[in-house]
Amino acid sequence: MIKYNQFQLANGLHIIHHFDDSTQLCVLNMLYNVGSKYENPNKTGFAHLFEHLMFGGSVNIEEFDTVLQDASGESNAFTSNDITNYYLTLPANNIETGFWLESDRMLSLDFSQESLDIQRNVVIEEFKERYLNQPYGDVWLKILPLAYKVHPYNWPTIGKEISHIENATLDDVKTFFKNFYCPNNAVLVLAGNLDLDTCKTLVNKWFAPIPSQNFVKPSYSQEPKQNEARTETVYADVPLDMIVKAYHMPARTDEKYFAADMLTDILGAGKSSRFYIDLVKNKNLFSELDAYISGDVEAGLLMIEGKLSKGVSMETAENAILNTLEDFKTNGVGTNELTKIKNKSETNIRFNDMTVLNKAMKLAYAWVLGNIELVNTEANSYLKVTEADIINIAHQILIPTNCSTLYYLSKKNDTK
Amino acid sequence: MTLNRKSSPNVVEIKSINIKEAQENILTNGIKLYTINASNEEVIKIDLVFDAGINVQDFKSQANFTCKMLSEGTSKYSAAELAEKLDFYGAYFQTKNTSEEAIITLYCLNKHLTNCLPFIVEILNDSIFPENDLEILKKNAIQNLKVNEERNSYLVRRAFNQAIFGENTLYGSYSNISDIESIQKEQLVDFYKNHFQKGLKYILASGYVDNETIKIINTYIGSNTFKVYDNIAKKYMAKRTEPADLYIDKTNSVQSAIRIGRRLFNRNHPDFREMQLLNLILGGYFGSRLMKNIREEKGLTYGIYSAIEAYPFDACWYIDTEMNNELSETGIKEIFKELARLRNELIGEKELKTAKNYLLGSFLRSIDGPFSLADRFKILKDFDLEYKYFYEFIEIIKNTTAERLKELANLYLKEEDLTRVIVGTK
Secondary structure (H helix, E strand, O other), X not given: OOOOEEEEOOOOOEEEEEEOOOOOEEEEEEEEOOOHHHOOOOOOOHHHHHHHHOOOOEOOOOOHHHHHHHOOOEEEEEEOOOOEEEEEEEEHHHHHHHHHHHHHHHHOEOOOHHHHHHHHHHHHHHHHHHHHOOOOOOHHHHHHHHHOOOOHHHOOOOOOOHXXXXXXXXXXXXXXXXXXXXXXXXXXXXXXXXXXXXXXXXXXXXXXXXXXXXXXXXXXXXXXXXOOOEEEEEXXXXXXXXXXXXXXXXXXXXXXXXXXXXXXXXXXXXXXXXXXXXXXXXXXXXXXXXXEEOOOOOOOEEEEEEXXXXXXOHHHHHHHHHHHHHHHHHHOOOHHHHHHHHHHHHHHHHHHOOOHHHHHHHHHHXXXXXXXXXXXXXXXXXXXXXXXXXXXXXXXXXXXXXXXXXXXXXXXXXXX | OOOOOOOOOOOOOOOOOOOOOOEEEEOOOOOEEEEEEOOOOOEEEEEEEEOOOHHXXXXXXXXXXXXXXXXXXEOOOEHHHHHHHHHHOOOEEEEXXXXXXXXEEEEEEHHHHHHHHHHHXXXXXXXXXXXXXXXXXXXXXXXXXXXXXXXXXXXXXXXXXXHHHOOXXXXXXXXXXXXXXXXXXXXXXXXXXXXXXXXEOEXXXXXXXXXXXXXXXXXXXXXXXXXXXXXXXXXXXXXXXXXXXXXXXXXXXXXXXXXXXXEEOXXXXXXXXXXXXXXXXXXXXXXXXXXHXXXXXXXOEEEEEEXXXXXXXXXXXXXXXXXXXXXXXXXXXXXHHHHHHHHHOOOOHXXXXXXXXXXXXXXXXXXXXXXXXXXXXXXXXXXXXXXXXXXXXXXXXXXXXXXXXXXXXXXXXXXXXXXXXXXXXX
């Protein structure tokens, strides 16, 4: 049970406070309700590039990191399809420095061409390090445009291609900031050893003077129902063939989301999962085979991906996956299997809630989903799922016409 | 009153630190159980520590595969059944082996502890290492190794450790495909008998660990079935190596992986904690000189860092990065320039103060919560140290001067002592 208070400033900034005196730390988590899905399809990767620029100094503070480090704090951030999230961890008695830093960069950034030029290069190196220079690193660059034809989830957060990052201009940066980085598009969470009264005083002092902005979020098209099986084959310098199957699934706010999540647990989580026991161990068709969900706010993807054992044909491997899915749809879930998955969810949630940083992020994300209380009802949403719910969702989404398949083949003729 | 956004709010320096220390309990059979009871959630992590590291193996991969195979079946349960039972209670079971130890870890909710521990007991008493499961594990391990060998970051680490520690030494030894292929069931059974079944070094439980929990652990692991075993007569022969300059060609790389460094001393050396501060300033945090120069001023990389890796019998220090291929020579020049600056110039007062404040904050974060506290305690055990080591850390860091850091840089960061490994496309 995560206890919290919430309030809102006149400028629209929403604040969530969670008190925990078992720690000497305090986390300040600022979530802006903007992710890569709001990008122009010809200028992708921008939300993430912008995240880098947020550490390059603000209107009154030249060096963000030095100030934070002087106060014994540290910070980081991440960008997803849906959101951009910034978090600072400080000794609780230095938390006001966090307020100063975070409010100043909401007020205005220190826009400079030089800073943009450098961070463009840094992000291009990040693109190479994580997506191009790793075996199988470009899987998401390939599978997303296959699964999404119109919805902006069809490119990864890093961007479609390096040229989009190269072409970003300072004007783009300024427009993006004005559009999305304002109090009425954000939620601020304070979690840790900071009492509510002090929290309110500091929030008012540092954030109340920041004006709200009129902004319009760009509209984008919803993905129509997929009605045909889609496939793509690529060849790469990798030692093993890989198969990736992506099925459209319900949004995070849909009750069926939980059944889909549990479905992937039954199929692919851990050494007692169906994929592991049957296809990795008993038949040894795969050296690894996983199932998981992308976890997006809107309708996301249920993913199945595996690396084939040497000598196994793609056709054999794919049929084996499909047989396991059909078997599941026909014969259903065992009672023990359902209890097992529920127990596993409970463990995951309880272990996750051990740190103030995790709790802070969870509270902020629940606000994006439209209901902060989700942080406490989530466990029950998993417990409520029935065998029938899981079978139904399997019948609904695990069908060929809802699936995009990537055959990722090894160029090497190594027979061992 | 108008808000002054120009100057920083008052900042309080970290003066002293309270660490919740581990309590020592002795089980009925004499095994020590260290506990860190520091959780409001009723969750627990239990580490069972064995003297079954790579340092006591007779064949390459023997310790590793014995560890991996512990959950692959007992005479009562198959691998699938064991996994099913532990998963049923929502538990996570992990085994890991280091150069000096094997550690079996159970994560679960306290309410399921009495259901989970019998399976751990079963695994420790009666693992049978089925041949068929071993063959599959070997095959998958070989395939994983092949994938890893496509990663520049893996290749650079391996080549570096082999170069500075020596190829067939404890810290420079890597299994190749034929080492994995030649592992036999009998070797695992032997290792299990000689290193797991002789007994445990100790147990470390963190999370929600009240007296009731201690009693439960004692019921299952405190019986006469288990003994204390810690073979203290360990040998480690450090091999002399010369600094090397290695280049591994990896066609079609768009980045080069670079590691530059040397062998160093570990936590038992009096200069270690001051070296941590020097390392931090060079490449140990976001505000470090390497990050500022090579990422934030030149944009040559997504990340560059330096680190000290300390092991119970040895240690190394290195700078690591993956960098733009065409500009990697420029980057390397800048790295050496930064090292020379540390040797030739005093670190400015302001920079030193920022680094000290950050390091102390980072220490505060590293003792937050039961699992972090358990990690800190594990360090003390690994290096045979007392909590005093951490309390002194605060004082040592506060008192380290710029002159002293320059002296350390001249002692330990000399260019001629450094090994350099590059993996990429020329």
